[in-house]
Amino acid sequence: MAAARVALRRALRVLLCMAVGVFVLSGIGALWYQAPLRWLWLPLWSVLGVAMLLALAGRLPQPRRGRVLGAGLVATLVLLGWWQTVLPMQDRDWSDDVARLLDADVEGSRVTLRNVRNFDWTRNGDPVPRWETRRYDLDRLASADLVMSYWMGPAIAHTLVSFGFDDGSRVVFSLEIRKERHESFSAIGGFFKQFEAVLIAADERDIVRVRSNVRDEDVYLYRLAIPREQLRTLFLAYVDEAGTLQQAPRFYNTVTSNCTTIVFDIARHIAPGLPLDIRLLLSGWFGQYTHAHGGLAGQGPFARLEAAGRITDRARDADRDPDFSRAIRRGVPGIPESETR
Template sequence: MFALGCAIAGLGVWGAFALWFQLPGPAWMRGAVIAAWCLPALASLAMLAGWGGWRWTPAVFALCAALLFSWWHTIRPTHERVWADDVARMLASRVQGDEVLLDNVRNFTWRSETDYDARWEARRYDLGQLVSADLMLSYWMGPAIAHTLVSFGFADGRRLVFSLEIRREQGESFSALGGFFRRFETVIVAADESDIVRTRTNARGEDVYLYRLRLRPEQLRKVFLGYLERAAQVHAEPKFYNTLTSNCTTIVFELARRLSPTLPLDYRLLLSGYFADYAYDHGGLVQGVDFATLKRAGRITQRALATGPDEDYAKAIRKGVPGVSDDELR
């Protein structure tokens, strides 16, 4: 009976959140539907606890649950919404040997979160010139939660950042809880550092850390192409973002497992603010330097805020970062 009570309580809570995040209409209407959903769940729990009630209430709740799951499975991701400007377009790629042709690379100029110049570009990159990759963590909600980005560097000094993000509709904001309940679609953004990193440090006031990844040339290529592969999959078939299983950190872990299939699962994959610690413990960051030093030297926030519009942003934020060569900063 105890197990049945726990199952009813858990399903009742899950269903209430699912209805809140997915039902259309005003808040009062959603509240009324949630109350109607919770009533048979509470009555069932009361009956199981011996507090009276009708013996058939669990059957009524089971019927309500079946109807809820039937409705839940009709919710499908889509590309057809009125998207926010910064996620309005999807990355498209063509790979011909070492040559990569990209459409819809984002290169916005941000003055604030709401004041910006929108610019999408076509780019050409040579995989033979791929020389580095950096892990970036942008903190916006305390030390345990961060957004994870990977920036690839080329021999000619250009850099390209990949980021798996929620595809927000216009006027919509992120909710970690909503991410468990099919509230958002997924998009993979490719952008300039002066766009996707600068907006976090300068426009949003986030705290950003940069770490040089320890990858060989063939591994760099494999991870870069892995991002393009995932972007193509999302482009072909829309997918939901999930706070736990499909987010900005899990994609990095998935691609890293292609290089090292024995990488273990870890709580730091969920608490993404500690993901750099995980990468360090498994040999993914610069070796020979303790993690505390890497973290201290990798905090780029103040350098980013001090960088003028005419300075080379990528070079300025990497000054003093272990693993970054002097040639990169010239």
């Protein structure tokens, strides 16, 4: 029994040290990305963090151990208090492509979207800005497509949803980081309040083409198997999200609030029983998740839908084609030929 108690205490000490170690590393990340005078606070926090771990491991004498742990507790409370003061904002010097917030009015079946992005892009990635006001009739909403753009290996993708209307018009919704003019994307920074979130509504030739043709990402498109009567719910959920972000900005988070989690959260409005899955974290596998739960149109295994849904080459071939949206859909399972002619 005595040996078991000793083993249990050691195990608990190891777990406590691991938890404190994770918190110390998180504090380093928070200070690195957000703290003014980080050159001062980072060394102090790091030294104190190492001292706390040594104290918890029993490597310091008893009097010093208590002082170190006491100082660590005070520093932790100060760090947590300061972290609560890091708040999202609307008035920064934003990059051109996320400079405006989507604004929407809904009157019955009529939706007016202001600040719809319809940029052209040079080959080196410079934008030619153009923001538009567009109007849509939800009674004519006919389809929704899942677009996945891979930029960092097979497990990570950006997720967009493209809505089609029976008059041929389309609009794509995409939750993105709202980066400042001097910033670039950082997955690690996304854990530490580096970016606000923004919902972009865009012309398909802008938001798909910039990924496939300008940034050289690998892009896939799948027709979603959503009954027509539920498309309105999905569309309006995006509109509601835009209104929420307009009223109260929030931070983008690499895990908990990103381009894939918003799709999942909205889908749960339609199918509340959808389970959590590792493929929601590893967003590159979200297409497989959707297929496994009957969410993709078209017959056959996912590998077939994936191969036929790869639109990268078609998008590059249709670079200046005014029928870009029709061209990229040719041969995609579940999409009628009438949409691609």
